[in-house]
Amino acid sequence: MCVLKETLRLHPPFPLLLHETVEDAEVSGYSIPKGSRVMINTYALGRDPDSWSDPEINPSRFLDPGAPDLKGNSFEFIPFGSGRRSCPGMQLGMYAFELATAHLLQCFTWRLPDGVKIGDVDTIEGPGLTVAKANSLVAVPIKRLLCPILLESHNV
Numbered sequence: 001m002c003v004l005k006e007t008l009r010l011h012p013p014f015p016l017l018l019h020e021t022v023e024d025a026e027v028s029g030y031s032i033p034k035g036s037r038v039m040i041n042t043y044a045l046g047r048d049p050d051s052w053s054d055p056e057i058n059p060s061r062f063l064d065p066g067a068p069d070l071k072g073n074s075f076e077f078i079p080f081g082s083g084r085r086s087c088p089g090m091q092l093g094m095y096a097f098e099l100a101t102a103h104l105l106q107c108f109t110w111r112l113p114d115g116v117k118i119g120d121v122d123t124i125e126g127p128g129l130t131v132a133k134a135n136s137l138v139a140v141p142i143k144r145l146l147c148p149i150l151l152e153s154h155n156v
């Protein structure tokens, strides 16, 4: 779960949340009139060095008792948004994310193609309202013979 949360921190699938203000507000000295369109940059929030003392990848940060949860209570970590218009599918999304990742890890050992080093794998995102990798990840799955899902699909 910590790895999934850290992935959402560094690579939120919705990097910009689009909202409209319902009342006049002032943020950091700027007046924002009621009815303004505002974009909340979840990508930048997840990497903000003022909020994260160690912004580099470190899934175990989420083991700390005071670590932010996914419910939108900590504005530095809002991959599902926050408040009334936050994502109603969060629980289902997390189940699907966890299940898919667990199956990929349980059923396959993953290697990089010959000659590719771990530092050569880029994690750069392409443009878009929902985020996809700019360059496809090329990895080599090696079947694990004892994986129950693979055994079932081959009627073994």
Ligand code: HEM
Residues within 6 Å of the ligand: 013, 014, 017, 018, 078, 079, 080, 081, 082, 084, 085, 086, 087, 088, 089, 090, 092, 093, 094, 097
């Ligand atoms: C990992 C998976 C998912 C992520 C990261 C995600 C993220 C988000 C985000 C950031 C928002 C906008 C929140 C805002 O504007 O403040 C949103 C809205 C929404 N999401 Fe998700 N979501 C996921 C999965 C799902 C699933 C599985 C469903 C439905 C089955 C779903 C249904 C919705 C709906 C209906 C809204 C609009 C809510 C509204 O405007 O009131 N999402 N989601």
